[in-house]
Amino acid sequence: MENIAFTPGRDGVAIIDQTLLPGEERTVTLTNREDMYGAIYSLMVRGAPAIGIFAAYCLSALANQAEADEFEGLYARLRADAGYLNASRPTAVNLSWALNRMLGIAERNSRRSISEIRDLLYRESLAIRDEDISMCRAISEHGLSLLRDGDAILTHCNAGPLATSKYGTALGPILLGAERGMKFKVYADETRPLLQGARLTCYELEKAGVDAVLICDNMAGMVMKNGWIRACLVGCDRVALNGDTANKIGTSALAVNARYYGVPFYVLGPTSTIDPGCRSGGDIPIELRDPDEIKTLFFAKTIAPDGVKCYNPAFDVTDHSLITAIVTQKGICYPPYEENLPALMENQGA
Amino acid sequence: MENIAFTPGRDGVAIIDQTLLPGEERTVTLTNREDMYGAIYSLMVRGAPAIGIFAAYCLSALANQAEADEFEGLYARLRADAGYLNASRPTAVNLSWALNRMLGIAERNSRRSISEIRDLLYRESLAIRDEDISMCRAISEHGLSLLRDGDAILTHCNAGPLATSKYGTALGPILLGAERGMKFKVYADETRPLLQGARLTCYELEKAGVDAVLICDNMAGMVMKNGWIRACLVGCDRVALNGDTANKIGTSALAVNARYYGVPFYVLGPTSTIDPGCRSGGDIPIELRDPDEIKTLFFAKTIAPDGVKCYNPAFDVTDHSLITAIVTQKGICYPPYEENLPALMENQGA
Numbered sequence: 001m002e003n004i005a006f007t008p009g010r011d012g013v014a015i016i017d018q019t020l021l022p023g024e025e026r027t028v029t030l031t032n033r034e035d036m037y038g039a040i041y042s043l044m045v046r047g048a049p050a051i052g053i054f055a056a057y058c059l060s061a062l063a064n065q066a067e068a069d070e071f072e073g074l075y076a077r078l079r080a081d082a083g084y085l086n087a088s089r090p091t092a093v094n095l096s097w098a099l100n101r102m103l104g105i106a107e108r109n110s111r112r113s114i115s116e117i118r119d120l121l122y123r124e125s126l127a128i129r130d131e132d133i134s135m136c137r138a139i140s141e142h143g144l145s146l147l148r149d150g151d152a153i154l155t156h157c158n159a160g161p162l163a164t165s166k167y168g169t170a171l172g173p174i175l176l177g178a179e180r181g182m183k184f185k186v187y188a189d190e191t192r193p194l195l196q197g198a199r200l201t202c203y204e205l206e207k208a209g210v211d212a213v214l215i216c217d218n219m220a221g222m223v224m225k226n227g228w229i230r231a232c233l234v235g236c237d238r239v240a241l242n243g244d245t246a247n248k249i250g251t252s253a254l255a256v257n258a259r260y261y262g263v264p265f266y267v268l269g270p271t272s273t274i275d276p277g278c279r280s281g282g283d284i285p286i287e288l289r290d291p292d293e294i295k296t297l298f299f300a301k302t303i304a305p306d307g308v309k310c311y312n313p314a315f316d317v318t319d320h321s322l323i324t325a326i327v328t329q330k331g332i333c334y335p336p337y338e339e340n341l342p343a344l345m346e347n348q349g350a
Numbered sequence: 351m352e353n354i355a356f357t358p359g360r361d362g363v364a365i366i367d368q369t370l371l372p373g374e375e376r377t378v379t380l381t382n383r384e385d386m387y388g389a390i391y392s393l394m395v396r397g398a399p400a401i402g403i404f405a406a407y408c409l410s411a412l413a414n415q416a417e418a419d420e421f422e423g424l425y426a427r428l429r430a431d432a433g434y435l436n437a438s439r440p441t442a443v444n445l446s447w448a449l450n451r452m453l454g455i456a457e458r459n460s461r462r463s464i465s466e467i468r469d470l471l472y473r474e475s476l477a478i479r480d481e482d483i484s485m486c487r488a489i490s491e492h493g494l495s496l497l498r499d500g501d502a503i504l505t506h507c508n509a510g511p512l513a514t515s516k517y518g519t520a521l522g523p524i525l526l527g528a529e530r531g532m533k534f535k536v537y538a539d540e541t542r543p544l545l546q547g548a549r550l551t552c553y554e555l556e557k558a559g560v561d562a563v564l565i566c567d568n569m570a571g572m573v574m575k576n577g578w579i580r581a582c583l584v585g586c587d588r589v590a591l592n593g594d595t596a597n598k599i600g601t602s603a604l605a606v607n608a609r610y611y612g613v614p615f616y617v618l619g620p621t622s623t624i625d626p627g628c629r630s631g632g633d634i635p636i637e638l639r640d641p642d643e644i645k646t647l648f649f650a651k652t653i654a655p656d657g658v659k660c661y662n663p664a665f666d667v668t669d670h671s672l673i674t675a676i677v678t679q680k681g682i683c684y685p686p687y688e689e690n691l692p693a694l695m696e697n698q699g700a
Contacts, residue, residue, distance in 0.1 A: 134679070135678075136679075139677055139678060139679050142678070142679075142681055142682050143677045146675070146677070192540070193566050198644075214641075215644075216567070216599070217567050217600075218506075218539070218542060218599055218600025219600065221600070221602050222599060222602060225602060239676065239691070240667075240670075241688060241692065242687055242688045243670030243685065243687030243688070244667050244670050245668045245670070245676070246666070248664070248666075249568055249569055249572060249663050249664055250567075250666065251668050252571050252666045252667060252668040253571025254568075255669075255673065256571060256610045257603050257606050257607070259672050260606045264674040265673055266674055267675075267677065268676075268677040268678075269678060271678045274678075276692075276695070281669065282667075284667055286664070286667070288663055289662045289663075289664050291564075291659070291660030294540065294548075294564060294565075294662050295654045295658065312644055313599050313636050313638055314439075314441065314637040314638070314639050316597070316599050316601060316636065317590075317595065317596050317632075318594065318596075318597065318601050318602040318605045318631075319594055319605075320592050320593030320594050322605035322606060322615060323605065323615055323616075323617050325496070325614075325616050325617075326586075326593060326595070326616075326617045326618075327493045327616055327617065327619075328492070328619060328621045329486075329487075329489050329492075329620050329621065330488070330621055331492055332495070332496070337592055337593030338592045341589070341592075342591065342626075344621065345624060
């Protein structure tokens with residue numbers, strides 16, 4: 001079952017509605033640009049590479065629907081549709097990359113017939129998908145070379161098949177290794193607010209028979225502190241030329257912890273995610289979304305697959321070296337605590 | 351309205367059921383030790399100082415119920431009840447501290463009449479609460495000396511009045527400052543899995559008229575990276591003699607980020623939270639809780655007060671200095687990225 005497919009008449013695009021997973025595997029068909037935009041914005045389809053493939057398919061389907069008998073009319077329509085779809089989400093570069101590639105195909109073939117251009121657009125959209133499959137496979141092979149059988153891996157959000165075409169990026173090495181009989185243990189951050197890690201990563205790992213443990217995002221630091229993690233693997237939505245990487249909220253906080261605990265932190269993605277227009281992370285626009293995603297439970301019909309294991313510590317221990325001061329009723333205690341805490345406790349004042 | 355109070359006959363303890371907040375303010379009365387244990391375990395009452403006060407009240411109520419006409423009978427019963435209640439949660443030291451203090455009162459007055467001992471236990475439990483109020487006030491004053499009017503503060507979980515007696519520990523300086531007309535802006539981590547930050551901290555800040563912004567736990571790093579936070583204030587459940595501090599899961603990951611971004615990280619709590627029996631954090635037992643707290647939405651009838659503001663970025667940017675390697679379909683790219691990423695993109699292979 002493909003995540004993204006043309007309708008038989010090629011005038012629409014069918015996707016698995018990822019907002020309903022893992023509780024329900026429902027296919028939804030989009031035939032007009034408003035619904036296509038909505039499918040991206042509402043995260044029915046998500047993951048930077050998957051958005052690129054979906055947008056290319058949509059532009060091909062819209063070209064097939066367009067009433068035009070000469071290039072100018074068709075191209076004006078395609079540009080308007082591409083501009084419209086491109087506004088659905090700002091951060092992932094793959095969306096504009098795929099749309100521009102499709103427009104380029106039309107532009108470079110302006111002397112051909114409408115029906116030839118439609119066919120070229122269709123083939124280009126399939127090429128974008130096929131290239132994504134080979135890229136994901138290559139990424140997975142390279143990533144697998146960094147791992148050893150039996151490793152425990154930490155991942156954030158979802159960068160598996162649902163977010164791409166096949167294998168995925170961050171999950172790719174794990175799924176490819178699993179196909180070859182390697183055993184990994186994956187700690188999956190649930191990834192608030194929309195729980196892509198709990199809902200989608202755990203669902204994909206369970207399907208692939210990979211040992212998965214679901215944790216809340218704030219538990220990742222403790223899992224690394226416990227010494228359980230050999231590497232962090234995450235995907236990316238846009239990479240600046242200096243390597244600064246935009247990815248799901250929480251990725252940077254995870255990277256700070258990985259550095260602190262000496263855990264290698266790998267970003268996986270196709271080179272199309274590298275944006276030559278961004279010199280550093282400051283150039284990357286960050287999408288701000290609806291507060292109700294935090295305040296209400298958007299997609300929480302089913303938070304996680306029934307059978308998933310969880311690690312649920314109620315507390316963790318913060319190393320004294322990270323604490324600026326301990327404030328008690330007897331006063332403010334600064335390091336060295338080993339000397340100053342006992343003195344404070346003996347202090348009869350207050 | 352007090353969070354924890356005796357019933358008129360002093361044979362039971364009434365609490366606000368914190369699992370129903372902020373949607374519903376329901377008072378529940380506990381009259382037997384099984385329900386008292388359940389109230390602690392299920393987090394109807396929570397927060398290290400509040401658990402201590404509650405446990406002391408419970409032991410007093412149970413002493414008033416006990417059928418005993420001599421000290422040995424009463425004391426045996428109290429020891430059994432204290433041991434039973436003490437097993438409800440392992441991490442916060444205040445629980446055993448309060449229970450032992452109550453047992454000590456009984457033991458030191460073994461020659462007095464049962465009715466005198468009952469009265470002493472009652473008065474001791476009120477003393478524990480009154481001391482907590484003065485401690486919280488003193489902690490708040492000391493904490494306030496570290497802040498300036500207009501500061502933005504980041505906090506995790508709930509260490510306000512609900513978790514203590516009055517003011518709270520981590521929220522204490524903010525609430526005390528607000529009483530004096532100071533303006534703080536508080537970023538509150540929602541604190542998965544049980545959302546004490548969203549449900550309780552935002553509720554308390556809203557009641558006090560403090561400007562609050564709710565974020566998911568994984569957004570705290572970005573908020574600090576944005577340069578928005580002047581200080582982190584957190585409570586504590588147990589502090590080892592070297593300063594290692596057990597607090598709500600996620601605190602240590604927050605501290606690692608605070609250190610990385612140069613934000614002062616303050617732990618606030620009474621000296622009773624310092625455990626002389628623990629030389630370092632490795633000696634502190636960490637409670638592992640029910641996986642269903644992560645997989646299903648335990649207390650999510652209402653996640654947060656209706657009116658709370660949220661900051662909901664979908665992505666963040668991870669600095670290149672934190673990334674070990676970027677894995678693409680063309681190979682694995684190591685730093686310096688500014689040189690190696692363009693070279694990788696030009697590479698025609700793969």
